[in-house]
Every structure is written in C-alpha cells, then in structure tokens.
Amino acid sequence: MSIETTPASTPDPEWDKLVSGFSADPAEKSAGPVLQETANVPVNRPDLLGDMPLTPEWARTSTGWRARAAVGKVNSTRAFRRWVRRQNTEHGHGAQVFRGMRRTFLWVQGTEGVQVATARREVQQAQADYKTAKWGHDLRLIPTKEKDRRRREMETAFAGSVTAMTKYRSAQRDARTRRGARGALVAAAVAVPEGAGIYLIGGTGGVIATGSALLALALIGRRTMGGELYIDREAKIGDGDRLNEEMLNRVYRDARIISSDAVLGMLTPCVLTADGAAWEASFDLPSGTPTEKATAVVPALASGFGVTKAQVSQTGGDREGRINLRVSRKIPFTSGPVPGPLLHVERFDLWNAVPMGVSERGESVATEWFEKTGLFGGEPGSGKTSIANNLLLAAALDPTARLFLGDGKAGNDLRPFADIAEAIDTEGDPAALLRILEHVWQVILPECKRLAREHGVAGFSQALAKQDPRVRFTVLAIDEWASYMAMAEPKVAKELERLLRLIVQQGRAYGVIVLAATQKPDADAVPSGIRDIISTRWAGRCLTPQASDTILGQGRAKLGFNGQNILKDQRGVGFYQTGETADPTLMLSYFYDDGRKSGVNEVALLLDRAFELRAKAGTLPAGSVPLVDQLRALGDDQANILAGLVDAFDVRSDSEGRPAEWLPGAVLIEYLAASGMDVSADALGRLVVRTEEDKVKRAWEGSRVLGYPRSRVIATVRDRFGLGE
Incomplete structure (x- = not known):
C-alpha cells in the first residue's frame, strides 16, 4: 500500500530564513532563452591534486563564509536544545561528573585494600592458631614429651603471629603511601591549575580551572556503568541535523545494507548543496555488496534519515557498489510548476535538444529527439500531458515539422493543435487513427526514402536539412493508445499494431518521431514488440512497482527507479530515461498552462505563434489556411x-x-x-x-x-x- 502524501519535517523558521537567499526556487526563476550556454561555475570542482573533493569552492567565498557562520549559529542553537534534553538521562553531564568523581576515588583507593585485608586475615588466623596452641600447652596433666611438643607448636604459632602482624603493618604503610601519592596527584591536578588560574587571571582563572576539572571528571565518567558511550542516535536530517559519516554509517547499518562492523568508503565528504536544498555524498559500499542492495531499501533509508521516500535519491556510480546519495531537506518538486522556456522563444529548431524539465538539482533536462521515440506512462493526473506538451509545442514552433495527432480518450488536450496538424483525431476513432497511420506509412515514409536516395544517404541529418528544405521532421503523437486498441475491431487493431510497429522501426532514420502515452503500457495496451523498441521513457506516478517497470524496463524499480515512490501531489514528476543503457533521472516536467491554473492560456499563445510561423513559411496544412x-x-x-x-x-x-x-x-x-x-x-x-x-x-x-x-x-x-x- 503506497503512501499518498507524507507530511514534511517540522518547519524550522531559522533554517528556512537561512537558506532562502541561497538561490531562488526553480519555479521562481525567469526562464531564459532555450539552449543558451550557462556559465561554467565550479560548484563542487574536485581537488585535482588530492584523492577526493574537499571544501566546495562556493564555501570559500565571502558569501559562503557568511552562510557557514549562519549555519553554525542555527546548529549551535539546536545542539544546546539537545544538550538540555540529555541532562535528564544517565548520559547527562552531571551524571558523568558524578561517575568521574566515583571512579577517581576508587583509583585513589587502589587495590592495596585487598592486600591489607588479606594480611589482616592472616594475622587473625595466626592469633587464633597461637591461642589454640597455648591452650593445649597450658594443660597440666600431660606427659613431659607431649608437653615439649606442644610448647614447640606454641612457639611456632607465636612466631607466625608476629610475622603476620609485621606483614599486616607493612601492607598498611604501603597502602597509605600509595594512596597518599595518588591522592596528592589528584589534588595537585585540581589545586595547581586552580591556584595558577587565580594567581594569573584572578577569579576568572579560578572559574576556568574549575570548569576544566569538571570537564576532566565528565570525560572520566563518560561511559555508563554498563560501558555505553553517549551517541545521538536520534539525529536525523528530517529534524534539521547535518549529515555526517557517523549518521551515514548508522543509517546504512540499521537498514541492514552493511554489517554492524562495516564502514562505508567515503569518496567525498557529506556536503550541503550550494542552494541549501539537499545533502550529498558519494561512497563505496563494502566489498561484495551490490548496488541493488542499497537502492532496493529506500523506505528503510528514508526512515533512518527522518524523511520521506521521495526525498532519498540513490544512483549508481561508474562501477558496481558505488553510490551517489542525495537527501533533500524538503520534498522535491512540491513548490509548484516550472514555466516552460519555450514561452521566450520565437522559433524553435527541432534538430536542437528540446527542454523537457528540471532535475532535482535544478538543472535543465533536454533531449535531442532525432532517431528517438517516446513512451510516457503513469496513472491519471500524473502529468503525461504536461511532459508530452514539451515535445509537441517545440515541434509546433518548428514550421517545418509535420504533426499527426490522435487522442484515444477523446479529450481536449490535442484539440488546440488542430489548426497546425496535418491530420488529427480527437474523437478516439480507431478508423480515423488507421487513416493517419496509413498516410504516414504510405505517403510520408516513401517520400522520405525517395529524398534520402536522391541525396545518396542512408537517413536524414541536420546537415542535409540545411541543404534541402524538403527534409522535415514528422511527429506522430498518440494519446491513450490503449483506448484505441480496446475500441477497435480485431482486424483493425491488428492493422494498427502492424503499421505502428513498422513506422517506429523504419521512421527513426527519417525524422519520424513517434510518441505514445497511456496510463499503463502493458502488453494489452502497447504490444511488447512496439514497447521494446521505444528508446525514451517517462514514468510518472504508478500504483505498483510492476507498472513502473512496465514503462522503464524490468528491474528498474528494485534499483530505486520506482514510480510508486512519487507522491500524489508531485504532478508532472517522473523518472525520465533517454536510452536503454542510461539510468532514469527524476525530473519535473516544464509546465505550459492551458488557462485552467492562472487564467493565461500559454498553450494557445504558443500555438498562435506557431500558426503565424507556418503561415509565413507556407507550411500550414491546407485545412488550416x-x-x-x-x-x-x-x-x-x-x-x-x-x-x-x-x-x-x-x-x-x-x-x-x-x-x-x-x-x-x-x-x-x-x-x-x-x-x-x-x-x-x-x-x-x-x-x-x-x-x-x-x-x-x-x-x-x-x-x-x-x-x-x-x-x-x-x-x-x-x-x-x-x-x-
């Protein structure tokens, strides 16, 4: 049973005030021109002369020092609060001082008391033996020889008594000497600093010396009588604590990823990102521990860190057993949608990478769609339309691109594209979709192949497009393919599947981009023969790990790429995979409002611009002029x-x-x-x-x-x- 929503950690106004100025939220940043080159700012540049990155460069600036000082102030306040709570336990410093005094007293007393007690016991026994021998000697009615023997026994017992007494007194003197020496040492350790402090500084020096003595006693008594040391095992990121190696090892041990005596091999220190949004660390698991063992237990790690599953992100490194960990301080992607950058672009070239969204680190995620096909899946309301609009609107702003659209759910998401689409079905009619696929297969692809043969090339390229304006992209987008298949007659469904498979297989080299979106693209919805040859995947929120694996590929959920972990209020968030061998990236899709959220229909504005571009270029469909x-x-x-x-x-x-x-x-x-x-x-x-x-x-x-x-x-x-x- 998945958790729909999980409350964030207890708000901390001090911390929020601290990190609010580091950088604006992605949703508040003004979108700049698409594909503009960003400044090469070395945020976490590694130390090339060392074995690992040390302090991030941003922290060595004046702003960084001020930020670190402010962080220290906040953490000091929290540390004091934890110290106050600690005093009522056996790990309180008062209890530690008392244990230190007791252990110091026992040390001064030493083990000589045992020797004295042993000698005292020997004296008592010797005296008892002497009294017994003397009583036997003092009897009158015994023979002379027996009396002589008893006299000798009495004398021997007397000599033993004297010897035992001498040994006892020697043990007492030795004990007093040793105890006195140790006592003098302890007294000197207290009195000398005290006197020196008072002599040199005055009363302040005496206070400092007293504090030092109490600190020494607390250190002596830091272990309980059971031998336990104080460890703040409740320190969690969700409570505002900082991530360190001790917490990291404890969490991974509690999650049973590593054994109780194993440690993680740190590659980088535990650092707070420059924007203050998350803690990051890179490390190696102990030898023989696979990466999957860590990525498969995200809930246990989230519990250890005191955060939600959505806040823990683990990705594999450049080899097995290497982990790149990121723990967000707040649930990511819940601050609102991020406006799409296409709003600031007059015209777009589909040969360039299309901006699709932002990653957890606030970096733009862009995809070059030539020779790629896309499969977007997720439960209703997960944001499939939002992610698909990134490609469709970019294609709309490229006046050379042709659009063929079909909406199996007969909704309104694709209706705004009707004026610029070569062909569109918004009624969910399988026969209409069949006509569209037949046109692409029988007209568009043959034209592309003839054009490629004319130029003597195997497929299209950007260089060829600059030479010949007839080289154009073709975007075939089908929303809710499963609805088409469910409504179609068996013969029509079989033909739809055949044509779509052929278009996906043969169209990639000729700029034919096929985009399919459905709630759960299983074998009943999207045949595996088609699904397996689609390269780009996006998995929004799913109800089960199996549904997530259906989109991203078998076994991805066990590696941590599980759409079930996406919260219900994280609309537009999904795992985005741009190749069969690449690891998915958790990202938030750019958002283009259709007027329902802000009242401004950004989709209509972009499509009006696309209509004007196509009218000027003469590429409008006949029905749109x-x-x-x-x-x-x-x-x-x-x-x-x-x-x-x-x-x-x-x-x-x-x-x-x-x-x-x-x-x-x-x-x-x-x-x-x-x-x-x-x-x-x-x-x-x-x-x-x-x-x-x-x-x-x-x-x-x-x-x-x-x-x-x-x-x-x-x-x-x-x-x-x-x-x-």
Missing part, C-alpha cells in the same frame, strides 16, 4: 471575386464571430467595388448560380430585396476550385 487566402493564392480572377464575397460575409459577422448567412446582392457588389473589383449584377449572378429558393426576396433594412446566401458562395468555391471550409 483561411479560405480567402487559399482563393487569392490561386491567382485567378474568379477566385479573387469569390474571395471578396467570402470576405464580405465575414466582415458582417455577429457578436459571437459567426459570419453573416445572407446578404443583398447590392451590398456584395458595393463591397467588391470598394475592394477594386468592378462586378455587375449579371456577372455576379452568372458566377454564383442560385436555386429558385435562393432567389426569394428577404427583408433588409425595411424593404425586401434579392440576395445571396453564404452557403451558395461556399458551394461555388467547392465546385469550381475544389476548396472548402
């Missing part, structure tokens, strides 16, 4: 007259922009005359042939006059020139 312009482009006198008539009806449109349905003949002749065309009533009647019903007089400005319906003019245009609306 206004009928008046199509007629005038013919250069025929009758076509010009009909264009004037159509224009006259359009000029007299109603409040909703709908052209007039009927106009008097005199009004039409007057409008043509004003446009420089001298046309008589008879000539107009011969050009636009009316039925008897059309010749019936109608009311116009208080009288009844003859006129012409607009439908008859349009019918004349269609009959004479094959054009229509």
Whole structure:
C-alpha cells in the first residue's frame, strides 16, 4: 500500500530564513532563452591534486563564509536544545561528573585494600592458631614429651603471629603511601591549575580551572556503568541535523545494507548543496555488496534519515557498489510548476535538444529527439500531458515539422493543435487513427526514402536539412493508445499494431518521431514488440512497482527507479530515461498552462505563434489556411471575386464571430467595388448560380430585396476550385 502524501519535517523558521537567499526556487526563476550556454561555475570542482573533493569552492567565498557562520549559529542553537534534553538521562553531564568523581576515588583507593585485608586475615588466623596452641600447652596433666611438643607448636604459632602482624603493618604503610601519592596527584591536578588560574587571571582563572576539572571528571565518567558511550542516535536530517559519516554509517547499518562492523568508503565528504536544498555524498559500499542492495531499501533509508521516500535519491556510480546519495531537506518538486522556456522563444529548431524539465538539482533536462521515440506512462493526473506538451509545442514552433495527432480518450488536450496538424483525431476513432497511420506509412515514409536516395544517404541529418528544405521532421503523437486498441475491431487493431510497429522501426532514420502515452503500457495496451523498441521513457506516478517497470524496463524499480515512490501531489514528476543503457533521472516536467491554473492560456499563445510561423513559411496544412487566402493564392480572377464575397460575409459577422448567412446582392457588389473589383449584377449572378429558393426576396433594412446566401458562395468555391471550409 503506497503512501499518498507524507507530511514534511517540522518547519524550522531559522533554517528556512537561512537558506532562502541561497538561490531562488526553480519555479521562481525567469526562464531564459532555450539552449543558451550557462556559465561554467565550479560548484563542487574536485581537488585535482588530492584523492577526493574537499571544501566546495562556493564555501570559500565571502558569501559562503557568511552562510557557514549562519549555519553554525542555527546548529549551535539546536545542539544546546539537545544538550538540555540529555541532562535528564544517565548520559547527562552531571551524571558523568558524578561517575568521574566515583571512579577517581576508587583509583585513589587502589587495590592495596585487598592486600591489607588479606594480611589482616592472616594475622587473625595466626592469633587464633597461637591461642589454640597455648591452650593445649597450658594443660597440666600431660606427659613431659607431649608437653615439649606442644610448647614447640606454641612457639611456632607465636612466631607466625608476629610475622603476620609485621606483614599486616607493612601492607598498611604501603597502602597509605600509595594512596597518599595518588591522592596528592589528584589534588595537585585540581589545586595547581586552580591556584595558577587565580594567581594569573584572578577569579576568572579560578572559574576556568574549575570548569576544566569538571570537564576532566565528565570525560572520566563518560561511559555508563554498563560501558555505553553517549551517541545521538536520534539525529536525523528530517529534524534539521547535518549529515555526517557517523549518521551515514548508522543509517546504512540499521537498514541492514552493511554489517554492524562495516564502514562505508567515503569518496567525498557529506556536503550541503550550494542552494541549501539537499545533502550529498558519494561512497563505496563494502566489498561484495551490490548496488541493488542499497537502492532496493529506500523506505528503510528514508526512515533512518527522518524523511520521506521521495526525498532519498540513490544512483549508481561508474562501477558496481558505488553510490551517489542525495537527501533533500524538503520534498522535491512540491513548490509548484516550472514555466516552460519555450514561452521566450520565437522559433524553435527541432534538430536542437528540446527542454523537457528540471532535475532535482535544478538543472535543465533536454533531449535531442532525432532517431528517438517516446513512451510516457503513469496513472491519471500524473502529468503525461504536461511532459508530452514539451515535445509537441517545440515541434509546433518548428514550421517545418509535420504533426499527426490522435487522442484515444477523446479529450481536449490535442484539440488546440488542430489548426497546425496535418491530420488529427480527437474523437478516439480507431478508423480515423488507421487513416493517419496509413498516410504516414504510405505517403510520408516513401517520400522520405525517395529524398534520402536522391541525396545518396542512408537517413536524414541536420546537415542535409540545411541543404534541402524538403527534409522535415514528422511527429506522430498518440494519446491513450490503449483506448484505441480496446475500441477497435480485431482486424483493425491488428492493422494498427502492424503499421505502428513498422513506422517506429523504419521512421527513426527519417525524422519520424513517434510518441505514445497511456496510463499503463502493458502488453494489452502497447504490444511488447512496439514497447521494446521505444528508446525514451517517462514514468510518472504508478500504483505498483510492476507498472513502473512496465514503462522503464524490468528491474528498474528494485534499483530505486520506482514510480510508486512519487507522491500524489508531485504532478508532472517522473523518472525520465533517454536510452536503454542510461539510468532514469527524476525530473519535473516544464509546465505550459492551458488557462485552467492562472487564467493565461500559454498553450494557445504558443500555438498562435506557431500558426503565424507556418503561415509565413507556407507550411500550414491546407485545412488550416483561411479560405480567402487559399482563393487569392490561386491567382485567378474568379477566385479573387469569390474571395471578396467570402470576405464580405465575414466582415458582417455577429457578436459571437459567426459570419453573416445572407446578404443583398447590392451590398456584395458595393463591397467588391470598394475592394477594386468592378462586378455587375449579371456577372455576379452568372458566377454564383442560385436555386429558385435562393432567389426569394428577404427583408433588409425595411424593404425586401434579392440576395445571396453564404452557403451558395461556399458551394461555388467547392465546385469550381475544389476548396472548402
């Protein structure tokens, strides 16, 4: 069961105030021109003469020093609060001082007491033996020889008693001497600094010396009676603590990635990124530990760091067992959408890399789409339309690119592209999609192949496009392919699958970009024969790891690239993979508002610009060029007259922009005359042939006059020139 939303860590106004000035949030940055070269700022440039990067260069600037000082102030406040909480435990400094005093006393007392006690026991035993021997000797009624023997025993016992007493007194003297020496040493260690401090500095010196003595006692008593040292095991990034090697090793041990006695091989220190948004570190796992063992237990690591799963990012290094770790201080990509940079571009060349979004580090992610195809998947509302719009709008701003679009869910996402699309289906009709695929396969691809043979090349290239304007991109975008397949008859579905596979396989070299989007591209939705040859993948939020693997490839979820870990409020966020061998990148798609969020329809603005570019370049589809312009482009006198008539009806449109349905003949002749065309009533009647019903007089400005319906003019245009609306 996945967690939909997870509350962020407890807000800390001090820290937020500190890092707010480091850099603006990506959503607040003004988007610059596409593909402009960014400054080469060495943020974490490695130390070429050393074995690892040391202090980041930004931290050695004046701004960096001020930032580090401010960080130190915040962390000092937190450290004091933790110190106060610690005092009530057995690790409190008062308890440590008491244990230090006790252990010092025991050291001064030493082990001589055991020797004294042993000697005392020997004295007591010797005295008891002497008393027993003396009592036996003092008996009167015993033979002389027995009495002599008992006398000798009494004398021996007396001598042993004297010896034991001597040994006892010697042990006492030795104990007093040794205890006195140790006591004097301890007293000197306290008294000498105390006296020297008072003599040299005064009362302040005495206070310093006393503090030093208490510190020494606290160090002596730092271990509990059970031998445990104080370790702040609750230190977590989510609580505002800094990442260090101790925390890193503890978290990876608790997650059972490494054993209790193993340590991570640090390649870089644990550093805070320049914008203060995340902690980063690179390290090697112990020998024999695979990368997958770490990437598969993100929830356990997140628990250890005190953050959500979405805040922990692990990517493999340049060899097995190497980890690049990034732990964001806040849930990434929750500050709002990032405006797309195409808003600031007058025209786009699809041979260039298309800006698709921003990574966790705020870096722009761009993709060169030549010889690439795309598969975008995720649950409803995950942001598939947002990621797809990056490519579609870029292609729209390239007046040479042809668009063929199909929307299987019969929604409104692709309708705004209707005026510039060569062919479009917005009703989810499998037959209409079949006609589109047939046109691409039977017309577009053969034209591309003939053009390549004409130039003697195997496929298109940017250099060839500069030489021959006929070299153009073709974008085939199909939204909700699964809906088409579900609605199609078996025969139609089979043909759709066949044509799409052929287009994907053969179109890449000729600039045919196929983009498919669906909620879960499994074998039922997108056949594996097609899915496996699509190079670029994007996996938004998924309900299961299996669904994420269906998009990105089998086993990706175990390596940490799991769309289930994306939170529900992270719309437009997904794992983006641009090649079969490349690791996916967690990124936030650029956002182009359709008017529902801010009231400004950015998509419409871009498509209006695209329409103007294509009109100037002469690449608008025939159905997208206004009928008046199509007629005038013919250069025929009758076509010009009909264009004037159509224009006259359009000029007299109603409040909703709908052209007039009927106009008097005199009004039409007057409008043509004003446009420089001298046309008589008879000539107009011969050009636009009316039925008897059309010749019936109608009311116009208080009288009844003859006129012409607009439908008859349009019918004349269609009959004479094959054009229509």
